[in-house]
Amino acid sequence: MTAGLAGRAVCDEPLSWETMVAYWLGDLPEQDEWKAEEHYLGCQQCADQLFRLAGVAAALRAWHRSGRGQVVVTEAALAALRAAGQQLLELRLTAGQTPNQPFPPEIDFVVARLAGDLAAVERLDLELSSGDGLPFYSVRDAPFDPASGEVLVLCERHLAASHSTLLFRLHLHRAYGSVSTADYLVSA
Amino acid sequence: VGTTDLPERTALHPPPALETQSDAHLVVQLLAAPTGSVLAQALAHELCRRFAPRIRLFGLRHLRDGDAAEDLVQEVLLIFLETVRAGTLRDPAQTPSFILGTCRNVVWNRRRGDQRRRRILERYGWQLLPDAEEAPEPVDVGALTKCLARLSERERHLLYFSFDEELPARAIAERLRVTETHVRVLRHRALGQLRDCLALGRTDGR
Numbered sequence: 001m002t003a004g005l006a007g008r009a010v011c012d013e014p015l016s017w018e019t020m021v022a023y024w025l026g027d028l029p030e031q032d033e034w035k036a037e038e039h040y041l042g043c044q045q046c047a048d049q050l051f052r053l054a055g056v057a058a059a060l061r062a063w064h065r066s067g068r069g070q071v072v073v074t075e076a077a078l079a080a081l082r083a084a085g086q087q088l089l090e091l092r093l094t095a096g097q098t099p100n101q102p103f104p105p106e107i108d109f110v111v112a113r114l115a116g117d118l119a120a121v122e123r124l125d126l127e128l129s130s131g132d133g134l135p136f137y138s139v140r141d142a143p144f145d146p147a148s149g150e151v152l153v154l155c156e157r158h159l160a161a162s163h164s165t166l167l168f169r170l171h172l173h174r175a176y177g178s179v180s181t182a183d184y185l186v187s188a
Numbered sequence: 189v190g191t192t193d194l195p196e197r198t199a200l201h202p203p204p205a206l207e208t209q210s211d212a213h214l215v216v217q218l219l220a221a222p223t224g225s226v227l228a229q230a231l232a233h234e235l236c237r238r239f240a241p242r243i244r245l246f247g248l249r250h251l252r253d254g255d256a257a258e259d260l261v262q263e264v265l266l267i268f269l270e271t272v273r274a275g276t277l278r279d280p281a282q283t284p285s286f287i288l289g290t291c292r293n294v295v296w297n298r299r300r301g302d303q304r305r306r307r308i309l310e311r312y313g314w315q316l317l318p319d320a321e322e323a324p325e326p327v328d329v330g331a332l333t334k335c336l337a338r339l340s341e342r343e344r345h346l347l348y349f350s351f352d353e354e355l356p357a358r359a360i361a362e363r364l365r366v367t368e369t370h371v372r373v374l375r376h377r378a379l380g381q382l383r384d385c386l387a388l389g390r391t392d393g394r
């Protein structure tokens with residue numbers, strides 16, 4: 001940083017975007033964090049960039065917590081939705097069974113808990129379709145917790161209610177290229 | 189500290205000459221300016237205008253709470269101005285270091301439930317109330333949705349884990365079955381794409 005007394009400072013060693021991202025997410029070593037803070041506290045140019053990052057970060061957090069951000073979710077995400085006052089209808093589904101389940105108008109989201117043995121699964125893809133089997137939404141390589149024994153899928157109520165039957169199809173990839181499919185159906 | 193020593197909120201726009209000067213030069217001038225003079229008020233206000241958003245960033249990063257960050261801004265600026273006026277800021281070029289040290293002390297004291305903060309804010313806080321437009325820039329949800337759609341699913345998962353669940357890189361690496369280094373690279377690239385996409389949307393109306 002060139003910081004002459006008479007002229008406004010010009011940043012000739014701006015913090016890298018990578019450093020800013022790591023800083024904002026608490027992923028910098030303490031000494032580097034201190035350096036980054038000392039720099040942007042004296043540098044309007046870098047503070048402006050960090051401000052933009054903070055804005056994007058806040059928007060991302062709000063977007064995800066509105067339920068729009070993710071189809072395959074975690075228990076923590078569901079807890080955040082409940083805490084925000086969202087009404088969830090949770091269905092524990094077993095492959096091969098087709099329960100009838102109305103989607104009452106007061107709910108905001110349907111949560112499908114797809115139960116299965118995930119212990120040896122290395123990759124998981126999800127397809128969401130109406131009863132005709134034509135997928136209208138798919139997620140490749142969805143994150144999941146193998147120990148939990150279930151995959152949590154979040155659907156907005158209007159999406160779930162617009163189909164008489166919903167089919168959740170999991171493609172479970174295991175070692176040596178083995179792939180199996182599990183179908184979970186629910187009828188409104 | 190007398191209330192008349194503090195910059196008034198009505199002086200929102202400093203003379204252009206002050207806007208072009210370095211932080212350190214403003215501090216040097218404030219050290220020399222007669223207490224309570226128009227010049228001292230303008231200098232103090234310009235310094236507050238510059239440092240408030242930077243201190244707010246520090247507060248948002250460490251306190252994760254907008255209201256707490258606003259409180260931090262007010263207290264740090266007050267301590268800074270008191271120190272300058274007392275003539276105990278040894279080197280004006282080291283102002284960022286001083287601000288950083290003060291931020292850290294205030295956050296540390298806050299975490300220890302320091303009562304002094306409340307007393308100061310009750311007495312003087314309103315005078316350094318930050319401007320509303322200095323909050324993080326709001327992002328259009330529609331534009332964000334479009335920009336996120338341009339990322340790969342893996343990148344979207346990564347951002348979800350980073351910003352919603354606030355998982356550390358190691359935990360994300362385990363979930364996505366990649367290395368921590370790869371998580372960091374993917375993460376800053378995805379955020380860079382998002383930043384550029386959102387900036388483009390603002391300029392060309394998309």
